[in-house]
C-alpha cells in the first residue's frame with residue numbers, strides 16, 4: 001500500500017506537487033496519467049525518496065517513509081524502473097543484474113532463474129554490454145534489474161517509450177503475470193491509452209501537480225480523456 005497525504009514538493013522555489021492525496025492499494029495495477037509536465041515523474045520520485053517533500057505524509061507498506069532515503073526503498077520491497085532506463089552501458093547484462101544483488105538486505109548472490117523465464121533474451125545476451133542492446137532489450141534489462149530484489153511493489157516510469165510493438169506486448173504480459181501470479185503491486189506512468197487500459201485496473205489522472213480524478217479504469221471516460229489527456 002502507498003499513501004500520500006497533503007504532499008507538497010518544490011524544486012527550489014518552484015512548487016510542482018500541490019496538496020496531493022493518493023492511495024494505491026496493495027496488489028492493484030495503477031496507471032498514473034496526464035499531459036507532459038504535470039508532475040508524474042516527480043510524483044514517482046517522491047514515492048521513491050529521490051526527491052524530498054516539503055509538506056505532507058508518505059506511508060509505504062505501513063511504514064512512514066517521508067524522511068527515509070532512496071536506499072530504504074528496496075529494503076521494504078519497492079522496485080523502480082526509471083524513465084530512460086538508466087542501465088549501465090559498459091557493464092554486461094549479467095553485471096547490470098548483479099548490481100542489484102549488492103544491496104545490503106540481499107543474502108543470495110545469484111540472479112533468480114524466473115527473471116530469464118520472463119525475459120529469455122537476457123539469458124542469450126548475458127555477456128553482451130548493456131550499451132550494445134536494442135532499446136527494447138535495454139528496457140527488459142531495466143525491468144529485470146528491478147525484479148532481482150523480488151519487490152512487492154514495482155514502479156515504472158513510461159516503460160514503453162520508444163519501444164517496438166512486440167516488446168510493448170511482452171512488457172504488458174510480464175506486468176500482468178507479476179500482478180496476477182505473484183500479487184505484485186504495479187504502479188506505472190503511462191501516456192499511451194491502449195496500454196494503460198490493458199494493464200491498469202485503476203487510473204490516477206494528474207493536472208498541474210494535483211490528482212484530479214481516480215477510479216477503476218472503465219471510469220476513465222472519453223470526456224476525461226478529451227479534457228486532460230488529449231493534446
Ligand SMILES: Nc1ncnc2c1ncn2[C@@H]1O[C@H](COP(=O)(O)OP(=O)(O)OP(=O)(O)O)[C@@H](O)[C@H]1O
Nearest residue numbers: 011012014016034035036037038039040041042043
Ligand atoms: N530538476 C528540476 N528542477 C526544476 N524543475 C523541474 C525539475 N524536474 C522537473 N521539473 C519541472 O517539474 C514539472 C513536472 O515535471 P515532471 O517530469 O514531473 O512531469 P511529467 O508529468 O512526468 O512530464 P513528462 O510526461 O514530460 O515526463 C515540469 O514543469 C518540469 O519542468
